[in-house]
Amino acid sequence: MEKINFYTVKSKTLFQRKIAEKIAFSVFRSSAFICAGALGILFYFLISRGYSAINWTFLTRPPREAMTEGGILPCIIGTFGLSIGAIIVALPIGVMAAIYLTEYARDGKILRIVRLGINNLAGVPSVVFGLFGLALFCIYLKMGVSLAAGALTLSLMSLPIIIGATEEALRAVPDSYRYASLGLGATKWQTIFRVVLPAAAPGILTGAILSVSRVAGETAPIMFTGAVFFTPSLPSSIFDEVMALPYHIYVLATAGTNISQTRHLQYGTALVLIALVFLINIIAIVIRAKLRKKMKI
């Protein structure tokens, strides 16, 4: 066989090829750094401006003096309640829907329509969820502006995320487990409940918690349904209205009477919200790591 003569055939030199590689890699690297850097700058911004507002009173007292003084305790409690409520509703429904979609549903027209619906649910703007929640939960179901209505609206919003994460986790469970179980005379439901779900649990839980951290920071879905401008008392039932961190930021920054005086409170509240979201994410990571270790996956 004749060898290639690199001097006569038109070809890139080794030097040229290495330069191309260097350029490509540095572009990729800087892209990654820009992503991480954006988060870093955001943090720096929030911490440098907000940390002066953070103190014990801020975290444990309600607002005073037309919200220019005092703390944000009702907002923390409210956001906490809304998130917990959302997950309690959305997790079982989302997991059951995902089990149906991945384990039971036969391919066909109905399945395609259901899937299309779920995917589109993920694309619905959050303010539309808010208006929908207002119409359905607050007005039609007569819940009024309440913790329950806000949590239900947020749960609708987190459903596609939970369903997506659960489907992915279920699909990651090797079919060999399913075959082994069915081969022993287990029914399909026993197989799912005793083998597939436990193996998928870390993924499902992580997805669920991450979805909570996503919706915990939403403003639009709760501003018509659950959160109010100001309420002096903490909620005593799920049909009480609440204050919430994201809406409180919005109120202080745009609709209050003392916008510039409360600037540091706005940054402080944002910092608390971000910290809360981070805390939830860290909990998700720890739970996943623990479950994975237990199952050696």
Place this chain on the structure above:
Amino acid sequence: MSSGKKKILVEDLDFYYGDFKALSSISIDFNENEVAALIGPSGCGKSTFLRCLNRMNDLVSNTRVEGKIILDDEEIYTSGLDVVELRRKVGMVFQKPNPFPKTIYENVAYGLRVNGIKDKNYIQSQVEKSLKQAALWDEVKHRLKDNALGLSGGQQQRLCIARALAVEPEVLLMDEPASALDPIATTKIEELIHELKKNYTIVIVTHNMQQAARVSDVTAFFYMGELIEAADTDTIFTNPGNKKTEDYITGRFG
């Protein structure tokens, strides 16, 4: 062929993946307390055939079966038959060891639990018995609460055999059970098969000619979705009736 009681009768079985005919008019019988080896080149349909025997192919969409398989005078491809009960009676060991990510104990107890048994003492004795039958008891008796995925590949496969035995099936299907194992583990599995045939009807798919010769009483040679020849293992390996069989077992193709 040996004179044992017939356990499974296969009559004129065709199998389709969509339009592709993977098996055509297979007829063969399996006797009680015998080991039958299915051999043939990759893609010849032997594993597909094995999975027909406990209707595992039902799980693959767009497949179709024609013909009859009769287990203990009962046809298995009828709508009246309960697949769940069939699979308890016809156990299966897979090519790759597939223990559940549970404890060793729970792996073996699983089949009993899903079949509705709640008696703890019975489960415990059955777990011990099955692990002993699978020649794994001495290696794991002190760590039954450990995760099964921490066992070696050979141990995992014996655990899977124990798991299959725990529900006391009547037939044991083995799909290349030793192909992922080293020679020592393979020897153990083969000795085990010898031991097990006293109580079970065993059908084993293997790519290893020596293994087929060592463990089986009868051997069936599959080629391109057809059963070319089935006879006593001695006959197949010393005096095959078909040229293709001879070519395959002497390594001329496959």
